[in-house]
Amino acid sequence: xxxxxxxxxxxxxxxxxxxxxxxxxxxxxxxxxxxxxxxxxxxxxxxxxxxxxxxxxxxxxxxxxxxxxxxxxxxxxxxxxxxxxxxxxxxxxxxxxxxxxxxxxxxxxxxxxxxxxxxxxxxxxxxxxxxxxxxxxxxxxxxxxxxxxxxxxxxxxxxxxxxxxxxxxxxxxxxxxxxxxxxxxxxxxxxxxxxxxxxxxxxxxxxxxxxxxxxxxxxxxxxxxxxxxxxxxxxxxxxxxxxxxxxxxxxxxxxxxxxxxxxxxxxxxxxxxxxxxxxxxxxxxxxxxxxxxxxxxxxxxxxxxxxxxxxxxxxxxxxxxxxxxxxxxxxxxxxxxxxxxxxxxxxxxxxxxxxxxxxxxxxxxxxxxxxxxxxxxxxxxxxx
Amino acid sequence: xxxxxxxxxxxxxxxxxxxxxxxxxxxxxxxxxxxxxxxxxxxxxxxxxxxxxxxxxxxxxxxxxxxxxxxxxxxxxxxxxxxxxxxxxxxxxxxxxxxxxxxxxxxxxxxxxxxxxxxxxxxxxxxxxxxxxxxxxxxxxxxxxxxxxxxxxxxxxxxxxxxxxxxxxxxxxxxxxxxxxxxxxxxxxxxxxxxxxxxxxxxxxxxxxxxxxxxxxxxxxxxxxxxxxxxxxxxxxxxxxxxxxxxxxxxxxxxxxxxxxxxxxxxxxxxxxxxxxxxxxxxxxxxxxx
Ligand SMILES: Nc1ncnc2c1ncn2[C@@H]1O[C@H](COP(=O)(O)OP(=O)(O)O)[C@@H](O)[C@H]1O
Numbered sequence: 001x002x003x004x005x006x007x008x009x010x011x012x013x014x015x016x017x018x019x020x021x022x023x024x025x026x027x028x029x030x031x032x033x034x035x036x037x038x039x040x041x042x043x044x045x046x047x048x049x050x051x052x053x054x055x056x057x058x059x060x061x062x063x064x065x066x067x068x069x070x071x072x073x074x075x076x077x078x079x080x081x082x083x084x085x086x087x088x089x090x091x092x093x094x095x096x097x098x099x100x101x102x103x104x105x106x107x108x109x110x111x112x113x114x115x116x117x118x119x120x121x122x123x124x125x126x127x128x129x130x131x132x133x134x135x136x137x138x139x140x141x142x143x144x145x146x147x148x149x150x151x152x153x154x155x156x157x158x159x160x161x162x163x164x165x166x167x168x169x170x171x172x173x174x175x176x177x178x179x180x181x182x183x184x185x186x187x188x189x190x191x192x193x194x195x196x197x198x199x200x201x202x203x204x205x206x207x208x209x210x211x212x213x214x215x216x217x218x219x220x221x222x223x224x225x226x227x228x229x230x231x232x233x234x235x236x237x238x239x240x241x242x243x244x245x246x247x248x249x250x251x252x253x254x255x256x257x258x259x260x261x262x263x264x265x266x267x268x269x270x271x272x273x274x275x276x277x278x279x280x281x282x283x284x285x286x287x288x289x290x291x292x293x294x295x296x297x298x299x300x301x302x303x304x305x306x307x308x309x310x311x312x313x314x315x316x317x318x319x320x321x322x323x324x325x326x327x328x329x330x331x332x333x334x335x336x337x338x339x340x341x342x343x344x345x346x347x348x349x350x351x352x353x354x355x356x357x358x359x360x361x362x363x364x365x366x367x368x369x370x371x372x373x374x375x376x377x378x379x380x381x382x383x384x
Numbered sequence: 385x386x387x388x389x390x391x392x393x394x395x396x397x398x399x400x401x402x403x404x405x406x407x408x409x410x411x412x413x414x415x416x417x418x419x420x421x422x423x424x425x426x427x428x429x430x431x432x433x434x435x436x437x438x439x440x441x442x443x444x445x446x447x448x449x450x451x452x453x454x455x456x457x458x459x460x461x462x463x464x465x466x467x468x469x470x471x472x473x474x475x476x477x478x479x480x481x482x483x484x485x486x487x488x489x490x491x492x493x494x495x496x497x498x499x500x501x502x503x504x505x506x507x508x509x510x511x512x513x514x515x516x517x518x519x520x521x522x523x524x525x526x527x528x529x530x531x532x533x534x535x536x537x538x539x540x541x542x543x544x545x546x547x548x549x550x551x552x553x554x555x556x557x558x559x560x561x562x563x564x565x566x567x568x569x570x571x572x573x574x575x576x577x578x579x580x581x582x583x584x585x586x587x588x589x590x591x592x593x594x595x596x597x598x599x600x601x602x603x604x605x606x607x608x609x610x611x612x613x614x615x616x617x618x619x620x621x622x623x624x625x626x627x628x629x630x631x632x633x634x635x636x637x638x639x640x641x642x643x644x645x646x647x648x649x650x651x652x653x654x655x656x657x658x659x660x661x662x663x664x665x666x667x668x669x670x671x672x673x674x
Contacts, residue, residue, distance in 0.1 A: 013523045058482060059515045060522065065474050069529050085527040087519050165477055 016086040020095055022048055031063045031162060036098065039083075045098040046083060050091055063162035064092045070138050070164040078129030080149060080159040099149035099157060101315055103207070107145055107214055109315040116270060118313060119211045120299065121306035122148075125156035126204060131291035133158065134197040137166050143203035144180045145210060154309030181226050182206065182219050186237070187285050189227050191249030198285035201294070205280030212269050212277075227254065235259025237283040245283075272299040393449055393528075395569040405456040415456060416565065416625070417632060422447055422461035423564035426469050428492040433485065435469075435478050437560070438533060443472035444563040445531045446521065452569065453524040459517070462493045466510065467517040475529040486510045534559050537577035547581070551588060555580040558622070565625055571618060575610045579618035586619070 022037045026047060035048040051064040071082035071094075084095035103122065106112060126148055133140055140147075141163040149159045185202035187195055209217035218233055220226030231237075236257045239245050262274055269277075276299045279289040289297070300306070405415045423444045430440035446468040450459075466489045473480050483502045490500035490510060500506035522529075538559060542552040558580035562568075567576055 010520070010523055012526060057511075059470070059518045060474065062474055062479065065529070068527055069475060072528070073530060087523055090515075090519050092522075 013086050016084050017088060017093070019084070020046060020048060029160070031061060032094075037095075047096040047098045049094040049096055050088075051094070052091075060090070060092065064094070066164055067161040068092070068094065070133075070161040073136055074133060074138065076129055076132040077155060078125045078157055079132060080157045096159075097151070097157075099151050099159070101150045102146045102159075103148040103150065103156065104144075104146035105315045106150065106313065107210060110214070112313040112315065114211065114214075114313065115304075115307065116273070117304040117307045119208075119273070120304070121309060121312055122156055122211060123204075123208055124295070124300055124306050125309065126158070126207065127291050127294050129156070129158040130197075130200055130204060131295060133164070134200070134291050138164050139166075139195075139197060140164050140200050142180060143200055143207065144183045145207055148207070150314065154312045154314070156309070181223065182216050184226065185285065186227065186230055186283055187248065189223055189230075190245075192285075193249075195285065197290060198288045201280050201288050201291060202285075204291075204294075205277055208273075208277045208280060209266070212266050212273070231255070231257045233260070234281060234283075242284040270299075270302075272297070272302050275299070393452075393569060395452065395566075397570060399452075400566060400569070403452060404454055405451060408455050408457045410456055413628070415451070417629070418456050418461045419448060419451060419566060420564040420625070420629065422465035425462055425465045425489070425492055427560060427564075429466075429469060429485075429488045432488045432492070433480050435473065435480070436476065437535065439472045439476040439478045440469070440560075441533045441535065441563050442476055442529075442531045443469040445533075445568045446472060446525060446529075448566045448569050450521055450524050454520075462489075463513050463517060464521070465489075466493075467514050467521050470514050471518055471521055471529075482511055482514070486514070532573050534562065534573040534576040534580065537574040538580065541574075541577055541581060545581075551581075551584050554588065555584040558583050561622060562618070565621060567618060567621070571614065572610075575614050576618060578610045579615045579622070582615050583619050583622065
């Protein structure tokens with residue numbers, strides 16, 4: 001007689017927990033505290049992201065669920081690896097690959113000099129990671145320099161998927177309050193709720209500009225000022241630049257700023273770099289370049305060739321190196337963005353936006369895992 | 385890591401005869417019925433809460449998976465139904481507040497006999513059960529919350545077969561009934577979609593000219609690489625289940641014909657059987673041990 005071979009969730013969970021040893025606090029984010037730890041047997045260093053207890057009125061934290069769901073689907077050299085998950089009482093713990101530093105630290109370390117080839121290398125890795133997300137029908141929705149973590153071998157990895165969600169359905173209204181303000185696309189600032197991967201591209205364009213300038217490019221103090229900042233920097237858009245502009249919820253009455261000559265601000269940047277950046281910062285979200293297209297842009301083919309990740313500049317001070325003052329460092333690096341995430345009710349319907357092109361950049365090392373499902377296809381309502 | 389066997393959700397029909405619940409005294413039939421009642425609760429509550437079909441379907445899959453790891457003895461099926469639906473609301477991005485969620489669950493779980501507005505003891509009892517069970521559920525699922533459903537497969541098949549809208553709708557409703565059975569543990573989403581189409585053609589043959597339907601020759605199934613016997617198995621299982629359920633209910637006849645006629649024109653209330661009177665067991669969160 002067969003003994004029922006019930007595998008108890010709790011047992012597996014305990015077993016998982018026992019595989020790792022937590023060492024010390026690395027940093028603190030909006031909804032999580034991150035610890036340094038290691039896999040006891042293999043000694044592999046890991047980051048253990050302990051989700052702060054959600055409010056007891058609604059149970060497990062939505063951001064944590066999003067992050068686990070997204071990261072379990074994504075496997076890519078330029079996306080942070082989720083190694084394991086376990087719960088402890090009502091806390092969720094995400095075991096992530098350990099990453100030494102992030103792009104914000106790199107940009108802010110004024111002792112580092114960036115060569116054009118370095119910037120190209122970071123952009124290439126970032127776009128590859130993003131392209132993979134978009135092909136898996138996932139929007140990151142919170143791209144900014146400190147969400148691009150950097151491994152000890154120089155590989156750049158997209159991280160912090162607490163706002164990530166599926167897209168592909170134009171009828172599902174999403175919140176327009178996503179993405180830290182400075183990296184927020186104009187359509188979001190104008191209240192659009194039917195956005196696609198183009199919002200991540202805008203943010204990526206801002207990061208590109210920041211790599212060139214070494215300071216945030218579009219740093220508005222408020223949402224309204226953010227738009228003014230964008231318009232001053234990039235010229236006020238017209239209905240010609242952006243068909244449908246006047247139909248966005250916030251209406252459109254802004255002072256007219258001329259489109260400045262970008263070459264002046266970004267002196268030293270090559271024409272192909274500026275062209276790509278401008279395509280990423282195109283007002284009309286439909287006309288904005290996609291991640292897959294961006295990877296095909298001449299910028300990545302022209303010389304100089306992107307720097308090998310291992311040879312990229314990196315800050316001397318890294319998390320691990322700091323024995324003391326980790327907590328204050330964590331506090332300093334704590335993000336202050338307004339966590340204005342507020343999705344509530346979504347209708348369901350079938351959408352048809354598409355970002356799913358093959359990348360095809362000849363020397364791609366991407367181990368593209370196929371998405372387990374075309375997310376879009378699941379977003380269907382009753383056929384009536 | 386995740387590759388550990390814990391996220392292998394592929395079972396056989398034999399496995400269903402030796403589930404944790406069966407090992408502690410449930411008969412396989414009773415377990416099937418309890419699972420189905422739980423899924424009916426999921427569907428009724430989903431309708432009231434205007435949740436997307438994908439959310440209810442995911443909740444059912446979570447429930448079937450949960451009871452491959454835990455017993456009905458320890459976890460009342462209604463408690464798990466409520467928790468699975470609440471969790472599916474999160475994982476499918478269709479969040480509902482517990483303040484709205486719990487009263488609906490209590491209403492349908494008690495056949496409309498009880499009310500649990502926020503602030504009442506009944507509400508608090510449910511809240512603590514759902515929140516406590518949520519973590520246990522997630523552990524049992526090994527944090528695996530991505531589910532593929534037959535619905536997408538049906539849409540593809542219907543398009544390639546140029547199925548009339550009305551029949552697609554009927555097949556869609558059969559899928560909702562399929563979700564109530566642990567079919568998702570055994571068959572692929574595509575096989576279930578195929579079976580629902582076959583079932584549709586069976587029950588609609590009286591009022592539709594068979595000859596006018598190009599998809600009745602089943603040649604398409606070969607293309608879909610689903611064996612005829614697999615489909616027959618699913619169809620038979622569903623038909624047996626309808627019969628058993630009708631007997632156990634001992635109320636007015638609720639045959640298959642009724643059933644499809646019922647939802648062919650009311651897409652919103654698709655799971656016909658879920659709309660039927662609720663079971664007699666009164667779900668009390670206090671029946672949950674611990
Ligand atoms: N995988 C990791 N490896 C090492 N350190 C990490 C890792 N993930 C996060 N951290 C550190 O923990 C801090 C908080 O993380 P998190 O909550 O993800 O980010 P955020 O600061 O964007 O809210 C980060 O700023 C970083 O210092």
